[in-house]
Amino acid sequence: MTQIDPAETFRLEAQDVLEQLEQTLLDLGDDLDDMALVDGAFRALHTIKGSGAMFGFTEVADFVHEFETAFDRLRKGDAAPSGELVRVALGAKDHIARLIAEPNAHARAGVPILDRLRAIVGTGIQAEAPPRPVDAATPGNGPAAGDASHGWRIRFRLPEDALSLGASPALLLDELRELGDCTVLASAEDLPSLEKLDPEICHLSWDVTLLSDCSRDAVEDVFLFVEDGMQLDIAPLPAAGPRSDAAAPAGPSDPAAPPAGKTDRAGAPPRENSSLRVAAERLDELLDRVGELVIAQARLSQIAAESSNPSLMTVTEEIERLSAGLRDTTMGIRMVPIGTLFGRFRRLVHDLSAELGKDVDFVTSGEQTELDKTVIESLADPLVHVIRNAIDHGLESPEARAKAGKPRQGSVRLSAAHEGAEVAITVSDDGAGLDTDRIRRKAEASGLIASDATLSDSELHRLIFHPGFSTAQEVSAISGRGVGMDVVSRTMDALRGRIDVDSQRGRGATVTLRLPLTLAIIDGMMVRVGRNRYSIPLSAVEECVELPPDIAEGSRGRNFLRIRDKLVPFLRLRELFGTQEPEDLHQKVVIVSTGEQRVGLVVDQILGNTQTVIKSLSRLHADVETFAGATIMGDGTVALILDVANLVRSGQRFETRLRDEQTKGQAA
Amino acid sequence: MTQHARDIDAVPAGEAMRALTLDVGGEVFAIEATSVREILDMVPVTEVPNAPAFVAGLINVRGRVVPLADLRVKFGMEHRPPDDDTRIVVFEITLEEEPTVVGMLADRVHTVCDIALSTMEPAPKVGMRWRPEFVRGIAKHDGNFIIVPEMNRVFSTEGAGTANSENETRAG
Amino acid sequence: MSKKILTIDDSKSVRQMISMTLGSAGFTVEEACDGAEGYEKAIACGYDAIITDLNMPNMSGLDFIRKFRAHPSSRGVPIIFLSTESDDVSKREAKSAGAIGWIVKPFDQNQLLAAIKKVAGA
Structure with missing residues (x-):
């Protein structure tokens, strides 16, 4: 049996319970009369207290005790829920999370929270001593022992x-x-x-x-x-006098203890169903194994194809089918509904709207949309920034909205949906929209763009995700401004996703994050440059064309292809990679895109499509930006995976520079 | 793993270090045996364009993509094509507090032996061809000098950098 | 043959602690996460003892004890419930519903083992 640490399980479990508690409290804040919610909150606190004490989190148990008692009083109608109580309880939830994350560091910080709680719920709560472990098998309430007996x-x-x-x-x-x-x-x-x-x-x-x-x-x-x-x-012994008082009542009696009330509660959210919780590392491990299997299977297929042994071919095909099935199942296990993430933002919006004095109607949809667990985790930060930005800078103040003829309550919508092999996560607000003039001025002032650069609106919009970019006229403590939005683009790069921004002045803005469904195994297009092979994520490939001979021969400065009346910049990978070998006669161009931006990659040969298990590069290669990772091919050798987002950016920089030069040339 | 713990692992009371000895560029180096995962014959190496010369390649070690390092670059030795004796020593180092598995080229792998730490002397500050911080000490074994490199520092990404810093290494 | 124990608790960490403790003492432990699942398992397989929490969603421990005791296959199966020190009402209710005893939370592994050995033997 593998070693499991129940305390670790408790930590994970507590995270879930706390998240659920937060949702319940927020719901309760919306509907103070819903007793099922009070019950739910009570049960969550009860679980945390009970399990916490069991696994050595005594600070947690001590702290939660009074909250549990308070919610027990609410349950019984001895006190009434209020918005203030919900706020204190939310604060308490955060405090509990801290106590669990870093034991023995935050206990003092709980005192003011409990003070506030007492002030709200009134005198009914005695600071009872929290339960201490007692030996169940030997309750200390028996009659005094007659030790001297034989x-x-x-x-x-x-x-x-x-x-x-x-x-x-x-x-x-x-x-x-x-x-x-x-x-x-x-x-x-x-x-x-x-x-x-x-x-x-x-x-x-x-x-x-x-x-x-x-x-x-x-x-x-x-x-x-x-x-x-x-x-x-x-x-x-030896005396044999009968005793009638021997059977003492078991368990200490505590007349001050509140009666339990009914213990079955309808309407509580179902928790576990028949699902199984597995540590994320085990899933990663499983995926690694499956990845190795896929690689070994590719190798077997190659050998089988060379051998032309029919029975070997049959078995190989069977194994190919099985490993593909296993791969899909494994990927499926890693898929988690994004609702788990959305839930967290309700709290963010709740706090922000209170702090900024903006009334926000926050609506989420598409919670059932599934994404790789790793992807969901890494989306948390970027989405915080996007939502923050929408509320802090997108939505106007209630007064300004009223003046503009809009409802005083602003709206922020967060939704997720599948779009082909991608998931689109959209944050839209009905605020003022992005101010392109201001973005341009700011970008020029900070040297991001040349003062005479021609940029489309959507190019200007995307600048808000540029590192260090900020249009803040007054710095707000909450959003931290430009700091943060670049986190969005960095994360999206790392996830091989992309950002689209759509904005209409006075009507609102929509930020869409598009992500591949999974990160671990992708379809790749194998290409050759010199004697090295590289994999390009197939989802980014738009088309492949032959490099026209006149351009191939032509001057190095004019690195543009005309594809259906549009100029597409291209990069010669052999130049980028310093390839020594002579180039093939007919060079190919693989057109890749991220969103609206496209770039051509010139290669020697296109080898075909293969399934690619992505392995990340070690820190020793962290500085090599052109590669997103590596993969192992059927013959056992390693091939690098191109980082399309990065290459497109280099292409764009190149294009911008060239266009600027052209503009200047025309002006001269 | 701390140095202390390793020494205890290896032999009685930290007096000796169990080490794998190998040749690189005509010198004998020693790597702590506890960190060595396996020794491979030469395998196909995938070059990583624009990577530091010290770790210019990647290899497949049992389904794992592992960077392949060439100590010669850091120690300013001349490049030499692999031959029948060339081996890849796969071992674990700590990079930015993360355990990382790396491969390293060796012209020839000798044996595992116990190096008495009492014979180990600190690298001389002057008169050495190599950056002193890369060398933990020089030990003596069977009458030969053995270089005990400070692997975590040799591999540290700081200064692993560009060809320029490598040139500096050679000059210094 | 090893004794079979069912643990019913909505807290995974508690279930896991019980499973590990009893499992390493040679018991076979099965888990259920609420009274409803516990009931399904309890009437389907003959357990040598059942440990249940009281405060659970879907079906509380008390309801579980009542429902299970109403089923003929419950004869001779001892039920121990987990309770907090102060909750005397629940204790009385659970006992009169047909539980044999309780363990006060929080408990440690030795206490749990002692209690189970009492009702199910070693």
Whole structure:
């Protein structure tokens, strides 16, 4: 069995529960009368407290205790939910997350939160001591032990229903024998006649003489689970006086404790269904194995094709089919609905709208859209920035909106949808839209573009994602301005995705992030440059054309191809890569694109399409920007995967420079 | 893994280091045996255009893409085509706090032996062809001098950089 | 043959802790994440003991105990529930519904093992 750390499981679980708690609290904030939500919040707190204490997170248990009690009071109608309470509870949720992430560092920070809680919910909450671990098997409430005894005489009879409830006299006797030498006498004097005998009722009683210096507590513990309703006499040896008070009630009594109320709650969100949680690393490991299998299979296919052995070919085809199926299944396992991510932004919007004094209607859709888990994780940051930007800078103040004839409440929509082999995630607002004039001025001032550069609106829009770009007229503490938006473009590059911006002045802006469905295995087009082979992600390939001889021969400065009346810049990969070998006679151009931007890549030969398992490059090659990773081919050698986004950017820079030169040339 | 822990791993009380010895450019180098994953015969190498000369290639090690380093570049030795004795030593280093598996070319691999640390002397500050920070010490074994390189520093991305810095290395 | 135990809890970490503790002591442990799933499993397979949480979605532990006890296959199967120290009402309800005893949360591995050995033997 592999080593599992339950504390780690608790951490993961707590993340889920806290996320769910946050959603529940936000829902509760929208509808303070929904008792099912109060129940849900209570249960989440209850789980965190219980499990937290179990796995050593005592700070968490201590802190959560009062919140649990508060929500228990709400449940019972002793107090009423309020917006203020929801806010405090959201703060508490954040605090709990910190306590779990970094134990022994933040306990003090909980004090003001609890103070606020008490101020809201009132005096009903005593700062009760949180539960401490007690030994379940030996509750300390038995009568004082008579330690000096040489042994005990124990007479007992089980309650009638004990057998059907699962009690076993044999086990009890065994347990007594563990304490010391026992002489056991069973009495059948109450045994009814055979026709009246109910086999499920225990009619025997026992008389046990136990020679042991154990305490009375130890003897009583043996009967811990059956003592209710049983007859039990325990007397020290040799005296044999009967005792009637031996069966003490188990468990400490606490009259101040609140009654439990009903424990079944309808309308609570279903949690686990029949799903299974697996550590992400294991999925990564599985995918690695599948990747290796795909590679080995490609190799086998190659060998089989060369051998022309029909039975080998048959098996190979079978294996090809199986490994393709396994690959698809594995990829499927890694797919997670994006709703898990969307949920987090409700909180962001809630906080932002409060801080900025903007009333925001935040609507999400397409939560069921599935994406590779890794991709979803890396989308969190970029989306925070895009949504922040939409609220902070897109949406106008309620007054300005009213003046412009818009509803005072602004709208931000977050949606996800599949578009072919891509997922499109869209953030749109009905705010003021992007100010292209200001973007241009700013870009010129910061030297991003030449003052006379001709840029389309969409090119200008995309500049907001440029590192360091900012159009802030006043710096707001919340968005941090230009800082951050470049995170979006960097992340999208890393994910092989792209950004589209659409904006209409006065009507709002839409930012669309387009991503490939998965990151791990892609279809690639193999090309050759000199004697090296490279893979180009097929999703980026638009078409392949022959490099016209006049251009191939022509001057190095005019690196443009005319493709259907559009000029497309091209890069000679052999120049870029410093290839020494002589070039092939008929050079090919692979036209690749990201969004609207296209660039041609000149190669020696197009070898065909293959499945490509992406392996990342080590840090030693982190500076080599033209490659997105490497893959292992059928023959076992390594091929590099071209970073299309990066190449397109180089192409664009080249194009811009050239166009500027042309413009200047014309002006002169 | 800390140095201390490794020494304890290797032999009694940190007095010796269990090491794999190998030839590169006519010198004998020692790599701590505990970090070595495997030793391979020469395999096809994929060049990485525009990569630092020190790690100009990639190889496939059991389905894993591993950078292939050539110590000769860092130690200013002349390039030499592989022959029948050439081996690739695959071992683990720590790069920016991440364990990283790398391959390294060796002209010939000798043996695993225990190098007495008492015979190891710090690299001389002057009169050495190599950057002193790349050398942990010079040890003596069977009458031969053995260079114990500071692998984490040799591979550190800082200054792994461009051909220029490599030239500097040669000059210094 | 090793004894078969069912643990019903909506908290995965608790289930895992119980599984590991009992599993390494030689028990066979199966898991259910709420009362409804627990009930399905409990009536389908003969367990030597069942450990259930009380506070769970879908079907609470209390409802589970009542429903299971109403089923003939529950005869002779001991049920232990997990409870908090202070919750006396639940304890009484769960006991009268047919549980044999309880373990107070938080508990450690030895306490759990002791309790299970009591009702299911080693």
